[in-house]
Amino acid sequence: MFELRPILSALGQHKSRAVLVILQMALTIAIVSNAVFIIDNRIALMNRDTGYAENEIFGFRSVTLDSNADMSVQGEVDEQILRDIPGVIDAVTITHIPFVGSGSTSSWSTESKQERGEFVTGVFRGDDHTLNTMGLKLIEGRNFLPEEVSDDPYASSAVVIINQSIANKMFPDGDALGKTIYRHGQPSKIVGIVEVMQGMWVNWSGFNDNVIFPTSGARSFMRYMVRTESNRRAEVMAQVKDKLLASYAQRVITNIDTLEYSIDRAYSSDNAMRIILSVIISFLVFVTVVGIFGLSSFSVNQRTKQIGTRRALGASQAAIVRYFLVENAMMSVVGMTIGAVLALALNYILVNEYSVSKLNNGYVVATMFAILILSLASVLVPALRAAKISPALATR
Numbered sequence: 001m002f003e004l005r006p007i008l009s010a011l012g013q014h015k016s017r018a019v020l021v022i023l024q025m026a027l028t029i030a031i032v033s034n035a036v037f038i039i040d041n042r043i044a045l046m047n048r049d050t051g052y053a054e055n056e057i058f059g060f061r062s063v064t065l066d067s068n069a070d071m072s073v074q075g076e077v078d079e080q081i082l083r084d085i086p087g088v089i090d091a092v093t094i095t096h097i098p099f100v101g102s103g104s105t106s107s108w109s110t111e112s113k114q115e116r117g118e119f120v121t122g123v124f125r126g127d128d129h130t131l132n133t134m135g136l137k138l139i140e141g142r143n144f145l146p147e148e149v150s151d152d153p154y155a156s157s158a159v160v161i162i163n164q165s166i167a168n169k170m171f172p173d174g175d176a177l178g179k180t181i182y183r184h185g186q187p188s189k190i191v192g193i194v195e196v197m198q199g200m201w202v203n204w205s206g207f208n209d210n211v212i213f214p215t216s217g218a219r220s221f222m223r224y225m226v227r228t229e230s231n232r233r234a235e236v237m238a239q240v241k242d243k244l245l246a247s248y249a250q251r252v253i254t255n256i257d258t259l260e261y262s263i264d265r266a267y268s269s270d271n272a273m274r275i276i277l278s279v280i281i282s283f284l285v286f287v288t289v290v291g292i293f294g295l296s297s298f299s300v301n302q303r304t305k306q307i308g309t310r311r312a313l314g315a316s317q318a319a320i321v322r323y324f325l326v327e328n329a330m331m332s333v334v335g336m337t338i339g340a341v342l343a344l345a346l347n348y349i350l351v352n353e354y355s356v357s358k359l360n361n362g363y364v365v366a367t368m369f370a371i372l373i374l375s376l377a378s379v380l381v382p383a384l385r386a387a388k389i390s391p392a393l394a395t396r
Helices: 004-013 015-046 071-083 130-134 164-170 230-247 259-266 268-302 304-312 317-354 361-387 391-395
Strands: 057-064 088-094 105-108 119-126 138-141 159-163 180-183 186-194 210-214 221-228 251-258
Touching: 015 268, 015 317, 015 361, 057 071, 057 230, 057 259, 071 088, 071 221, 071 230, 088 119, 088 130, 105 180, 119 130, 119 164, 130 221, 159 164, 164 186, 164 210, 221 230, 230 251, 251 259, 259 268, 268 304, 268 317, 268 361, 304 317, 304 391, 317 361
Parallel strands: 119 210, 159 186
Antiparallel strands: 057 221, 057 251, 088 221, 105 119, 138 186, 159 210, 180 186
């Protein structure tokens, strides 16, 4: 029905065109399937639930110039000043702000006799206002009590709050609340568990595993987080510097940024990769479509008399169109097969050399299908033009 023998014969006589189409499709499938997979992974990372009330939070830094200042007292004064600003929900001095790329970690064990911790987490240090300021959802246990908060920002603590991610790793049976964990041999009781709490380094393996210590966070170099009503955040941000300097001028206040800004900056390299790969995908698909269109048009021009002869012998316009579509489909099948193998081989290299995730075969299949449709669409115009060739051309 599809006249496979004439098609194979024609392809044998024009090997270079067939090879070019096959190579174009194979390379496009190999690169595009991996690129789309990487883009989807990056987007998934950027769209993860942070656990924070993102559109209500901003943070900033304060560096004290007076080495004799009592920052513990000043930290409490600053917090009260911030909480008294109209539109502010809560505020806290904290050792680290999420997503800023600067922080500290700690290793933990679930047994007191273990010399070395087997679980590594990010560490936040803040008082009993930390959960409310961050907008974290407490799913088990309680918040810190005021008397549990230490004035020493570096002190160990008898109690901690952890997030669900590290709780599941430490206690797979789901009974983390009330258990004691150990840091450098020092015990800390888990009094609360929050649902989600992301950390400081977005590409770190322990990014989702974090612990909060009940300490004031006040020191010569301090960070503050402020939570406001979402529609008044910009208004509050504009007042912070003047109000705090009016209370205590011997310091420098900088980096007053929204949490969304910090998140966007943390994911800037991932976003840049997404844009670059999207451009590469668009370019490759465009070149492939234009290439197949050009080669098909060239093939029609080469075989004008042959097509006219077939028309003179009774071939319908539909048969001519079908001929070119089937010819293209045959080349596409070969190109897709080679492309699938190349896609898996390329992903194997990326996995081993750059720690990229293993390619989901669904991306390869979807890319093959999309390229096949584009390939058939690109050959349709030359095929329709071929179908309109007059039978009279066969006699010229």
